[in-house]
Amino acid sequence: xxxxxxxxxxxxxxxxxxxxxxxxxxxxxxxxxxxxxxxxxxxxxxxxxxxxxxxxxxxxxxxxxxxxxxxxxxxxxxxxxxxxxxxxxxxxxxxxxxxxxxxxxxxxxxxxxxxxxxxxxxxxxxxxxxxxxxxxxxxxxxxxxxxxxxxxxxxxxxxxxxxxxxxxxxxxxxxxxxxxxxxxxxxxxxxxxxxxxxxxxxxxxxxxxxxxxxxxxxxxxxxxxxxxxxxxxxxxxxxxxxxxxxxxxxxxxxxxxxxxxxxxxxxxxxxxx
Numbered sequence: 001x002x003x004x005x006x007x008x009x010x011x012x013x014x015x016x017x018x019x020x021x022x023x024x025x026x027x028x029x030x031x032x033x034x035x036x037x038x039x040x041x042x043x044x045x046x047x048x049x050x051x052x053x054x055x056x057x058x059x060x061x062x063x064x065x066x067x068x069x070x071x072x073x074x075x076x077x078x079x080x081x082x083x084x085x086x087x088x089x090x091x092x093x094x095x096x097x098x099x100x101x102x103x104x105x106x107x108x109x110x111x112x113x114x115x116x117x118x119x120x121x122x123x124x125x126x127x128x129x130x131x132x133x134x135x136x137x138x139x140x141x142x143x144x145x146x147x148x149x150x151x152x153x154x155x156x157x158x159x160x161x162x163x164x165x166x167x168x169x170x171x172x173x174x175x176x177x178x179x180x181x182x183x184x185x186x187x188x189x190x191x192x193x194x195x196x197x198x199x200x201x202x203x204x205x206x207x208x209x210x211x212x213x214x215x216x217x218x219x220x221x222x223x224x225x226x227x228x229x230x231x232x233x234x235x236x237x238x239x240x241x242x243x244x245x246x247x248x249x250x251x252x253x254x255x256x257x258x259x260x261x262x263x264x265x266x267x268x269x270x271x272x273x
Contacts, residue, residue: 203226222255227256240254
């Protein structure tokens, strides 16, 4: 980031500055992700009974917002360059952009294994991959600039880079906002969870079903199950284990309520399968 910023200023390249701005957002995002992951491991307290797990969600949200703000500043500078183009040193852009692609690509590999189950890690991984791709695009723009000498190529590349960043950031921002608003995590089908609970032997109705993310890796559930008949021993333990196994819901709180049961239900012994 520092190298791109310095040489972007020295070579008058707004495309290098745009890539540096993106990298700045990722550096801050990585620091946020690391800090949030550290806070999430703290034990619950008397006043914070869930601990600080939600900090990972806030970090992912802040990460996306920082990128949007950084890209906005770069787009403004690119528009100004269209009005007053500056001569840019193409060779400098090529060398520095290739260096950026190598660094970002190597950094992305460090996050590859944990990206599937953690939105916080996935945000960091996707940003680093996007950085590498963007740096390659800047290098290609530098080649075109070197060959043609056109001062307009640099702001054009900057705009393209910024739009690519915004496109990649939108999905992360949307997911982070949904998690912050206690939406059902994207990898869980709420209809499938409701169907599973409804089909449990002895259950006639499911209501007040809520599924939300405690952090970017932990999911919680609360539900009321109407069970007119006797509740089998260890029924709740079995339900919790199945929710963990089938849906990766590790924090389930289920309340049993008595009620009338339809004749067609509970023909078999009422135990959790």
